[in-house]
Amino acid sequence: MKPVPAPTAVTKPYWDAAREGRLLLQRCTSCGAVTHYPRPLCPSCWSSALEWVDASGRGRVHSATVVHHPPSPAFPVPYVLAIVELEEGPRMMANVLGGAPVGIGAAVRLTFERRGDFALPQFELVD
Amino acid sequence: MDGSPAIAGVLELAPGRYPDLGALEMQELVLARALASWGLRPSEVDGLLVSPAGMASGASVDVFAHDALVDAFRMKPRFAETVNAGGATYGIMAARAAIAIATRQADVVVCLGAGRFPPVNAGGGDAMARIVSHVDFEVPYGAFIPALYALVAARHMHERGTTREALASVAVTSRAWALEHPDALMRKKGPLRVEDVLASRPIAEPFRLLDCSVPCEGGGAFVVARGDVARRLSPAPAYVLGFGEHHGGRVSQAHDLATMDAGVSAARAFEMARLRASDVRVAELYDAFTITPILLAEELGLAARGAGGALFTEGRAAPGGDLPINTYGGLLSFGHTGDASGLSMIVEGARQVMGAAGSRQVADASVALVHVYGGIMADHCTLLLGSST
Numbered sequence: 279m280k281p282v283p284a285p286t287a288v289t290k291p292y293w294d295a296a297r298e299g300r301l302l303l304q305r306c307t308s309c310g311a312v313t314h315y316p317r318p319l320c321p322s323c324w325s326s327a328l329e330w331v332d333a334s335g336r337g338r339v340h341s342a343t344v345v346h347h348p349p350s351p352a353f354p355v356p357y358v359l360a361i362v363e364l365e366e367g368p369r370m371m372a373n374v375l376g377g378a379p380v381g382i383g384a385a386v387r388l389t390f391e392r393r394g395d396f397a398l399p400q401f402e403l404v405d
Numbered sequence: 406m407d408g409s410p411a412i413a414g415v416l417e418l419a420p421g422r423y424p425d426l427g428a429l430e431m432q433e434l435v436l437a438r439a440l441a442s443w444g445l446r447p448s449e450v451d452g453l454l455v456s457p458a459g460m461a462s463g464a465s466v467d468v469f470a471h472d473a474l475v476d477a478f479r480m481k482p483r484f485a486e487t488v489n490a491g492g493a494t495y496g497i498m499a500a501r502a503a504i505a506i507a508t509r510q511a512d513v514v515v516c517l518g519a520g521r522f523p524p525v526n527a528g529g530g531d532a533m534a535r536i537v538s539h540v541d542f543e544v545p546y547g548a549f550i551p552a553l554y555a556l557v558a559a560r561h562m563h564e565r566g567t568t569r570e571a572l573a574s575v576a577v578t579s580r581a582w583a584l585e586h587p588d589a590l591m592r593k594k595g596p597l598r599v600e601d602v603l604a605s606r607p608i609a610e611p612f613r614l615l616d617c618s619v620p621c622e623g624g625g626a627f628v629v630a631r632g633d634v635a636r637r638l639s640p641a642p643a644y645v646l647g648f649g650e651h652h653g654g655r656v657s658q659a660h661d662l663a664t665m666d667a668g669v670s671a672a673r674a675f676e677m678a679r680l681r682a683s684d685v686r687v688a689e690l691y692d693a694f695t696i697t698p699i700l701l702a703e704e705l706g707l708a709a710r711g712a713g714g715a716l717f718t719e720g721r722a723a724p725g726g727d728l729p730i731n732t733y734g735g736l737l738s739f740g741h742t743g744d745a746s747g748l749s750m751i752v753e754g755a756r757q758v759m760g761a762a763g764s765r766q767v768a769d770a771s772v773a774l775v776h777v778y779g780g781i782m783a784d785h786c787t788l789l790l791g792s793s794t
């Protein structure tokens with residue numbers, strides 16, 4: 279089976295929300311920076327005053343590759359590994375589902391992949 | 406630099422497989438062979454820097470490798486530690502050794518490592534990916550070493566116009582150099598053509614199999630000594646003229662995928678050495694995949710941005726070219742020894758400056774630039790070595 283996350287006290291709200299079909303980002307109430315992935319401190323000003331905000335789910339492909347040789351047999355190939363730049367600014371790693379090549383700059387939208395007891399935020403091309 | 410620290414000796418095992426040796430035993434073998442070849446007794450070594458034993462294999466890791474070696478050789482170093490910054494480790498060791506000599510903490514510092522890199526399909530690839538990727542926010546998406554570098558390559562091609570053929574030319578160039586190195590793993594395979602690279606099986610686009618370095622096992626060591634000691638050990642030591650470091654983070658959070666901030670450490674090294682990129686006669690650039698020598702050449706100032714690929718497509722980096730790069734065959738054709746990979750470039754850079762590179766010797770190798778990095782281009786170290794202080 280593909281790897282699943284191991285939630286911590288910091289990341290549990292993120293994974294709980296994903297199960298409900300929401301992608302959470304952290305916004306720093308001190309400096310306003312918006313961050314993905316979740317962490318205990320704001321990486322811009324080191325404040326611990328972070329609040330959860332919902333991402334719009336819109337983004338663009340910052341870089342992508344079609345993988346033909348997987349890290350383990352759990353990953354059927356081909357799949358697209360991408361870095362998506364979210365509308366809110368942060369970048370995150372995800373798959374662009376479907377496996378077809380995607381161009382840099384392509385518009386993508388949020389979707390979710392069920393994996394065991396988890397839902398993984400993923401993306402698909404906007405038609 | 407105070408004390409004129411210089412690399413006075415190098416040793417590298419032939420890359421391959423060492424199935425009968427544990428990770429620590431490989432380090433002991435390296436140290437024994439190195440001291441014997443340099444004519445040094447363990448008691449003369451007053452600084453010891455070693456990489457963790459067993460890291461890239463995903464097996465248990467010994468982060469007290471320095472104590473194990475001190476024990477095994479009954480050494481009495483004035484300073485010793487186990488150092489890790491992935492592939493950048495050995496550049497950082499050279500810098501630490503030079504600082505120790507300049508500040509009179511030590512006169513003779515041995516830097517060494519040995520690595521195991523299990524075949525990718527035997528779990529080696531997955532183990533390496535887990536070391537350098539975020540276990541919850543990158544690994545579940547199938548983050549895999551070739552794929553992570555492919556994200557860098559795709560961005561470089563997009564922003565700089567780097568071509569698929571330029572990537573292939575890096576592999577071709579490295580193979581040409583490997584044919585001149587008796588120990589290079591891919592020497593027996595003979596020369597490579599661009600079309601061979603393009604016809605090899607796809608791994609993670611744009612990479613094909615021959616764009617990827619070759620996992621193996623190996624190790625080596627070098628000794629950095631105070632100038633007068635170095636000149637006793639070697640007729641032509643490679644002086645450490647400058648170094649610089651820079652440390653970044655994970656690929657998904659990289660500030661700029663097309664640069665990976667590789668130029669920062671080089672600027673520091675050039676400033677320290679009072680040298681410019683145009684002074685560099687030979688360059689050894691860490692090449693886990695074919696994109697990295699192109700990206701590094703541009704960021705280090707050896708080529709203009711967008712012109713890194715031409716160093717390889719036009720033969721300038723190849724044997725006979727005016728800016729030889731990865732003259733030992735690179736990780737692409739010499740072999741990638743896992744934990745010890747970053748040693749290979751330093752060993753070769755020093756050999757070139759010392760005039761000891763055999764049939765691959767570059768004429769007038771007065772200044773060598775070595776750039777090593779760890780993680781997925783997260784930890785950077787640039788080293789400038791020269792034949793005079």
